[in-house]
Amino acid sequence: MALLGRPSRHPPALADGLTARCLPRYALPVTAAAVPVAVLGLFAVTGLQGVAGFVVVSALLFAAAQTALSYLVEGRRSAVDRLCTALLCLAFAAAALPLLLIVGYTVRQGLKVVDLQFLTHSMFRINPEKVGGGVYHAIVGTLVQALLAAAMATPVGVLVAIYLAEYGGRRRFARLVSFVVDVMAGVPSVVAGLFIFTAWILVLGFQKSGFAGAMALFVVMLPVVIRSADEMLRLVPDELREAAYALGIPRWRTILQVVLPAALGGIVTGVMLGVARIAGETAPLLLLVSLNQRIEFNPFAGQTDPRPQETLPTLIFEQFGVAAGNAESPPFQRAWGAALVLIVLIGLLNLVARFVARFARVRG
Amino acid sequence: MAKSLDISGLDVYYGSFLAVQDVSMTIEPNAVTALIGPSGCGKTTVLRALNRMHEVTFGARVEGKVLLEGEDIYAPTIPAVRVRRTIGMVSQKPNPFPTMSIYDNVAAGLRLTDRRNRSGWGDAVERSLRRANLWEEVKDRLAKPGTSLSGGQQQRLCIARAIAVEPQVLLMDEPCSALDPVSTLAIEQLITDLKRRYTIVIVTHNMQQAARVSDRTAFFTVAGNGHPGRLIELADTAQIFSQPTDKKTEDYITGRFG
Numbered sequence: 280m281a282l283l284g285r286p287s288r289h290p291p292a293l294a295d296g297l298t299a300r301c302l303p304r305y306a307l308p309v310t311a312a313a314v315p316v317a318v319l320g321l322f323a324v325t326g327l328q329g330v331a332g333f334v335v336v337s338a339l340l341f342a343a344a345q346t347a348l349s350y351l352v353e354g355r356r357s358a359v360d361r362l363c364t365a366l367l368c369l370a371f372a373a374a375a376l377p378l379l380l381i382v383g384y385t386v387r388q389g390l391k392v393v394d395l396q397f398l399t400h401s402m403f404r405i406n407p408e409k410v411g412g413g414v415y416h417a418i419v420g421t422l423v424q425a426l427l428a429a430a431m432a433t434p435v436g437v438l439v440a441i442y443l444a445e446y447g448g449r450r451r452f453a454r455l456v457s458f459v460v461d462v463m464a465g466v467p468s469v470v471a472g473l474f475i476f477t478a479w480i481l482v483l484g485f486q487k488s489g490f491a492g493a494m495a496l497f498v499v500m501l502p503v504v505i506r507s508a509d510e511m512l513r514l515v516p517d518e519l520r521e522a523a524y525a526l527g528i529p530r531w532r533t534i535l536q537v538v539l540p541a542a543l544g545g546i547v548t549g550v551m552l553g554v555a556r557i558a559g560e561t562a563p564l565l566l567l568v569s570l571n572q573r574i575e576f577n578p579f580a581g582q583t584d585p586r587p588q589e590t591l592p593t594l595i596f597e598q599f600g601v602a603a604g605n606a607e608s609p610p611f612q613r614a615w616g617a618a619l620v621l622i623v624l625i626g627l628l629n630l631v632a633r634f635v636a637r638f639a640r641v642r643g
Numbered sequence: 644m645a646k647s648l649d650i651s652g653l654d655v656y657y658g659s660f661l662a663v664q665d666v667s668m669t670i671e672p673n674a675v676t677a678l679i680g681p682s683g684c685g686k687t688t689v690l691r692a693l694n695r696m697h698e699v700t701f702g703a704r705v706e707g708k709v710l711l712e713g714e715d716i717y718a719p720t721i722p723a724v725r726v727r728r729t730i731g732m733v734s735q736k737p738n739p740f741p742t743m744s745i746y747d748n749v750a751a752g753l754r755l756t757d758r759r760n761r762s763g764w765g766d767a768v769e770r771s772l773r774r775a776n777l778w779e780e781v782k783d784r785l786a787k788p789g790t791s792l793s794g795g796q797q798q799r800l801c802i803a804r805a806i807a808v809e810p811q812v813l814l815m816d817e818p819c820s821a822l823d824p825v826s827t828l829a830i831e832q833l834i835t836d837l838k839r840r841y842t843i844v845i846v847t848h849n850m851q852q853a854a855r856v857s858d859r860t861a862f863f864t865v866a867g868n869g870h871p872g873r874l875i876e877l878a879d880t881a882q883i884f885s886q887p888t889d890k891k892t893e894d895y896i897t898g899r900f901g
Contacts, residue, residue, distance in 0.1 A: 448701060518738040522801070524699055526752035526808055527728030536755055540742040 302352050307345060314341045338369060382622070389619025392612045398620070402572040402594075407601045410609045414617045416574040420588035421624070423578050424489050424568075425558045428496035433550050436504030440546075443505070444512035445534050464502035471498040472563025480567070487569045489578030489588035495563035500553045507549025511542040544636050551632035555625045561592035570597050591621040645672040645842040646712040646729075646811040648693060653707035654871075655688050655697065662688050664871035666707075668861055670812070675834060675843045677857035677880070679850060681895065684863040685872025686846045690814050693844065694730035695723040711812070728756060731810035735817040737797035739789030739804070746785040748800055752808040767807055774840075775803035776833050795826025802833065806841070813837065815845040819852065831856050850896060854884050862892045 318337045322328065327336075342365040350358035397413040405412035439456070447453025475495040479485050515538050523533040539546075569587045578588060589597075595614045602611035648670035655663040663685035670676050678686040688697065695716065697703040709716050716726045739748045747754075749771050750764040768785070772778040777799040781792070789800060798818060805813060815834070819827040834843060834856050847853050853860055861877040876883060876892045887893045894900055 516738075518734060518736060519740060521696065521699060522734065522738045522740070522804075523751070523755070525694070525696060525727055525732035525734075526756065526804065527724050527726075527731075528752065528755040529724050532755045537740055537742075537751075541740075543742075 299354070300352055301357070302349060306348060306352075310344050310348065311341060314344060338372075342366070342369065385615065385619050385622055388612070388615035392616035393619055397616055401574045402589075403574070405572070407598060407610050407613070408608065410612075412613070414591065414594060414613070414620055416571065417589045417591045417594040417617060418620065418624070419574055419576060420489060420568075420571075420590040421558055421592075421621070423576065423588065424493045424496060424564075424590060425554050427490065427493040427578055428500050428557055429550060429554045431493070431497045432500040432504050432553065436501050436550075437508050437546060439505050440508030440512055441534060441539075443509050445530075445538070460502050460505050463498070464506065466498070467562070468495070468499050468560045469562035469566070471495045472566040474498070475563065476566050487567055487587055489568055489575070492564045492568040492588070492590070493578055495567055496557040496560060499560060499563070500557045503553040503556060504550055507552070508542070508546045511545030511549065512538060514545065515541045544638070548632045548636040551628055551635065555628040555632070558625050558628065559592060559621055561596060564590055564593050565596060568593060570594075591617050591624075595621075645840065647672040647842065648730075648812060648844075649708075649710040649713075650689075650693070651708045651710075653689065653692060653705065653709065655685070655692050656704050656706070657700070658702040661871040663692075664873055666874045668874060668877050670842060670844055671859060672842045673838055673840075674858040675838050675845060675856055676859045676861065677853035678844065678846045678861050678863060679848075679853050679895075680863035680872070681865070681900065682848075683872070684865045686863050687816055688872065689863070690732075690816055690844060690846050693812075693814055694732055695726050696732060698723055724756075728752075728808055729810055730812040730814060731805040731808065732814040732816065733798070733801050733805050733818050736821050737794060737801050739792075739797050739800050741788070741790050743789055744786045745781050745789050745792070745800060748789040749803050749807050752804055756808065764807075771803040771807040774806055774837070775799045776829065776836075777803055793826075795822050795829060798822060798826065798830060799833065802830075802837075806837070810841065812842040812844065815843065817846055817848060820848060827852075850884075854880060860884070862887075862889075862895060864891055864895065 315333075315337050318333060318340060321336070322333065342362065345365065346358050346362040349361045398418070399415050400413035401416035402412040402414075403416075439460070443453055443457060443460075447456065472495045475491055475498070479491050479494065480487060485491065519537055519541060520533055523537045524530070528537070568590065570593060571587050571589045575588045595617045598610040598614040598617070602608045602614065605611060650669070651667045653663065653666040654661060666689055678689065680686050691697045692705050693709060697705065705717065711726075711729065714721070716730070739745075740751060743751060746768055749768045753764050753767055769778060769782075772781065777796060780796060781787075781800075784791075789797070792800060798821075802813075802818070818834075819830050822830065831852065834845065837843060838858075845853075845857065847856075857880045859877065860880045860883045862875045862883065863872050864875055865872045876887060876889045878888070883892065884896060887896060
């Protein structure tokens with residue numbers, strides 16, 4: 280908060296010249312030091328307790344104190360300005376705090392369990408209630424299913440986006456497609472899983488498999504890819520298309536070799552963010568993919584021999600069930616380890632997406 | 644051999660709004676014809692109608708005839724793509740393709756319109772860049788991106804790209820308005836060179852530029868807001884600037900409005 284020493288519009292009393300009174304540099308740090316002491320005293324007197332309460336009361340008191348001081352010295356406008364800044368900072372803290380707590384707690388709990396053995400072994404022939412084993416089979420499952428879903432969603436999604444951005448225009452069918460895509464984006468993933476279960480397993484008679492899970496993930500990922508690809512294509516300026524048309528280049532070639540390359544960086548970013556999103560989807564996988572303790576690379580394997588694919592989210596669910604509420608037990612710890620691996624995986628995917636976007640932008 | 648354009652009774656509509664009404668004129672081959680007039684008078688609309696570029700805009704349509712050496716470019720049997728390969732266009736703002744190198748930019752018109760998709764456009768690229776007076780400046784860095792050039796160079800690159808497909812007519816929509824005076828001079832000299840090979844139609848806001856560069860000048864104006872633009876006078880440049888026949892032309896040229 281760089282609030283110290285900023286001159287404000289002066290109060291009417293100092294109507295000549297431009298400079299105004301402002302709070303001296305030491306004012307805010309002194310207040311910041313005095314407030315916790317005061318609140319400690321308050322707590323001692325009134326018998327209130329708790330770290331959370333202490334922090335909240337101190338923050339509010341500091342905001343009030345600095346506003347009052349500012350009002351007395353600098354004038355109303357500055358006081359309101361400082362108050363709003365303080366409120367914004369408090370709001371940001373309230374938003375960032377859960378994220379920091381989740382990441383911090385996951386890292387702390389997960390690191391107890393994650394090591395090289397954890398990352399390279401499966402749970403085959405390991406009693407889940409005892410220490411040992413790892414999540415390698417789940418990492419394989421998550422990556423295979425997410426990438427399979429992405430391989431299906433990317434071409435379909437980009438083609439739909441090309442229709443919407445280049446050909447659809449204001450036509451009624453294009454608006455209908457756009458509406459349907461928006462609705463699909465809001466469909467809960469468990470509903471997507473239920474749909475695939477009914478269509479693929481009940482009606483068509485296939486078995487639960489990694490591929491069925493990948494199809495549900497495809498349903499979830501498709502609207503994400505369509506939306507971001509559509510945005511990126513629309514961002515390509517019309518002048519480029521016109522330059523191509525003016526050369527006599529037919530429309531389909533313009534789209535394929537002028538517009539699409541110009542939008543490529545953004546589209547790739549959108550796809551990677553879509554993959555990062557579906558990597559953690561749990562509900563459809565619980566419906567569609569059976570649990571398995573062994574490593575299985577083939578997503579088309581069914582429920583019988585060879586066995587289906589485990590994924591990180593389903594492993595977390597399974598281990599949580601085995602732990603039955605005991606937070607210190609090995610399965611619970613294992614679940615935390617898997618959660619840490621999953622978060623790191625998603626974080627890595629996001630980083631790669633940003634890197635690709637920057638690389639594409641610099642080159643173009 | 645450069646061709647002439649015969650325009651008769653051209654009306655251009657955007658939806659139901661009549662933007663330009665009843666334009667009839669002849670564009671001479673191997674000459675520069677300038678379209679001048681105040682903002683909003685329809686000069687760019689007329690220019691874009693000459694190679695069917697208005698069809699890119701939703702809801703735009705044209706009535707009347709535009710004949711290229713006797714062939715109506717609006718005939719239903721002629722696809723717009725073929726028309727645009729014969730009648731090329733250079734826009735106001737230089738717009739090289741950002742994902743392509745200088746070489747690829749110039750070759751784009753050839754590569755992306757050739758069904759056989761041959762490679763080896765080197766000769767055509769060099770010829771176009773030489774004709775656009777850009778070869779000496781870029782011959783050592785053909786692989787660099789098209790956007791790495793200065794504004795004036797980018798515009799010459801766009802001109803090279805447009806002439807690489809060997810059009811008969813070249814349409815230019817205010818090609819120098821986004822450039823500095825030095826680049827403007829370079830482009831104007833280029834236009835004077837190019838007219839030996841191509842028929843050129845140039846829209847310009849700048850009357851002095853029209854006087855410098857063109858052989859024939861057409862003056863357009865619009866009666867008021869919501870009215871269609873019309874062609875008022877078409878004559879040799881020297882004559883239009885010294886002895887215009889219409890009062891509106893004279894008012895515009897002497898700066899009383901516009």
